[in-house]
Amino acid sequence: MRSSALRPPRRSRLTPLARREALVFYLCISPWLIGLLVFMIYPIFRSLYLAFTRYQIGHDPVWIGLDNFRRLLDDALFWKSLGVTVQYVIGSVPGSNLVALGVALLLAQKIRGVGVWRTIYFLPSVVSIVAVSVMWYYVFNPQYGIVNGLLEMIGIDGPGWYTSETWAMPTIILISWWMVGTQVVIYLAGLKGIPQEYYEAVEVDGGGVWSKFRHITLPLLSPVIFFNVINGFIGAFQVFDQAFILGAGSGRPNNATLTYMLNLYKQAFEYGAMGYASSLAWVLFVIIMILTMFILRSSSVWVYYEAERK
């Protein structure tokens, strides 16, 4: 490790003053250290152990080897919830990033009242997802909701939104496209970091809006896009609140909103299958890890790092 190579040799035997400082250091970080042991390290090992047991709260865990994982392969709910979640991830991550990038590009123009615009675009992301979902529950009401009301005005027969098996998940995905404030802020920061000279260079070469975007903005913003996609990806796999509210807490209609986390919650706390739920959690962890690795690997193809250029 780099740091150990830099460490001066005298550090191996500490002077009394250094020892005192080390003591103060450990005293300072002791709250976090205790937290780390109790709320991180112990739970990880415990959870890993429980994944191989049959376990109900109040009883002793019974070691059952790989049975939980075998059961999972045959569990229709597992596959259903995974499918629903993948549908959400595929719909929400690219969609919301496109929306956020578009909004950020607009806000990065030389416009008046950036603060006001930013506030408006950011507001939906500030309020709780539960409140927002309750609001959409009203707005998307199939019979009398304002969305179907407006659609009817222009002669479109609106779908059943969250009451329809085919439309329930698209509804939740649509909502995710609306809550893009944080991504916008990050993109905006990224855009601000692109030196103006680059654009001027393109202008000198006679390039238009598109070539500026294609040859300057996109490559220089790609690390930020990468960051947002990874983050969005990890978050999207754990989607819960929206699906809980719009699916009335039970994945309605017909498990069309039964996300992975909702299924995990139900297995653990409604059916009491804590061991099985632990194995579900680890499977989710592995899925997220593998896919993140995959995106990381692919990033060398599409993410442009300035460092490489130098």
Added chain:
Amino acid sequence: MTEISPSVQPVKAAPARPRGLRLSKSAGRRVRLTITYVLLVLGAITMAFPLVWMLLASFKPEWQILTNPPIWIPSEWIHAQAGDTTKEIPLWYVDDAEGERVRVFDIGTRRYTTVVDVDALAGAMVAVPPDDLSDARAEEIGDVVLNVRRHKDGGEVVALARDGQNLVVAPVDAVVEVAQRLPLDYVNSGGRAALTVGDFRFQARELEAEGLTVVPLGPESQLTVVVPEDAAADVFLVDPEALGDFEYFPIGETDLPLYALDGYPEDQRFIQVGLETWQPVLDLDEALEYGFTVPTGDLPGTPEMRRFEQATLPVYTLTGEDGTAQEFVLLTQTGPNSMVLPVEHADTIRLSPLEKLAFPFVKTVNGVSLRFLDDYFEHGEKQSVGIVGSRVDMAMMAPQSAIDDAFDVDSGSLDRVLKIRFRYENYTEALSRDMGGATFATFYKNSVIVVALNLLGIYLSVTPVAYGFARLHAPGKNTLFLVLLATMMLPFPVLLIPTYEIFRTLGMINTLWPLFIRSFFGSAFFTFLLRQFFMNIPRELEEAARIDGANTLQVLWNVMLPLSKPALMTIGIFTFWWNWNSFFEPFVYVNSIKNFTVTLGLAFFKGQYVYSFHWLMAAGMTTILPIIILFFFAQRYFIEGIQLTGLKG
């Protein structure tokens, strides 16, 4: 580019070129800017509209919440008092025969159909295969509505009957001549008759009044019968049993069924304005002051049913210890206990339409559950009433004389009589709604406790940890810092079940403890954030304090913290933000409604009052208000915090 290369850029070579270029460039910029603004505005509408719609809905009365087409501005529907009763009849605007806009109320509907005298069409009828005809389309021609079909050889026809596989049709022009629109129930009251005209047979009705035998063709249409609002003053209630037979009478320009009523002269006729369920109520103060509880078993025999205004309630005669007999009205019973009221205090008993008594509260008075409302409006005044006795169906009647001016209108032409009014009661009602031992006040209290303790915990723990990592040296520090960074990546689902176990072992499930206790043990994200900030504070300041003899704590308190206000603000705001909005964790760790946080309470409220969107939106608004206020005052910190790490909770 060649055009700006020195060889083609003599001073006078192309003077017009750069100017033209500049012009087109600025025009292009203007177009681009316009497009930007248009897109920004469209986007902003999309972003803000749902929230604005929610805000408007939170001020609307329940009936305006789900309407098609939507009602945009919260308003109040103006009602007329129905005679002496507590019923309020909604008023509509409609254009009367003179084209004047009048305020009316609806007293029923009339269905009409189109009939034809087929005898007069004898020569015009032919039978054609149905495939030669288009589908029927209702069209208003002259005074009548007809189902018009187009024949494939041209010409419009109306189908009159079936003839085997074929349809008997006649040209529209001929049909219009002999068609008339009549009330459906009048047509149906005519005797059935089989009619043969030429080779064709028809199902007809004999109308004695007209002396005609007609064929009903349809389409049927419905009109609303309305009367000017003054008529409401004459409305009174009767037991539906008192209604005699009805007959159709011409009233205004329509025919209406009028009833004879028992107990009224036979030549007087009445119209039924409504039939609905009514509930006896009485002033709550009266019931609480003079009512008392007796064991149900002590009530003697069968009660006498006595009328109080329009309400009928059982009256018992009880003999006191001194031998005096007193009469009591039975108000309500709960198991072995009965609540009674001396008859002399029963004069506030009256009937209320059931619709005004939705969602009553319940209080227990001496072992009897009494349902009551403290926001009951009667004659425009807010009152508190107790709900007693049993429901009864009552007919609302108006005398014939009151409805002389009745007329028919198309129901689509009715506009509600509205007055703009923001119904703030939605908020008080939603927030005071009792959900099994807790209201939103409880949820607010819990959320405030949770947020406050999280803030305390985060500040207490993160500051020394960040200081340690920023300034102090110790073996293993770098490794530990890497571990700290790694814990930020850890997905919480993996930790969920063991963490639940830990809290269960500590007896913290169903308390607020799990929602804040971990804050006292630091937070990787905030530690990282504050450490970065500490690193940028010049060491000299700290050393100066050290020389003055300050210890680590004093350095932290007197030097580091005052200089780290922006970072501390960000930490505080994020702690508030995430904990206020957090749903999953409270949902897992808290089951008892008394310990719900606002988000959890809102989700529960939604489950309980799924269709009471006016309350739901009001409750939702109150839960997001603190965050929105915080956001407006501290937007900078939100944005800087996000930019700093790009991390979202």
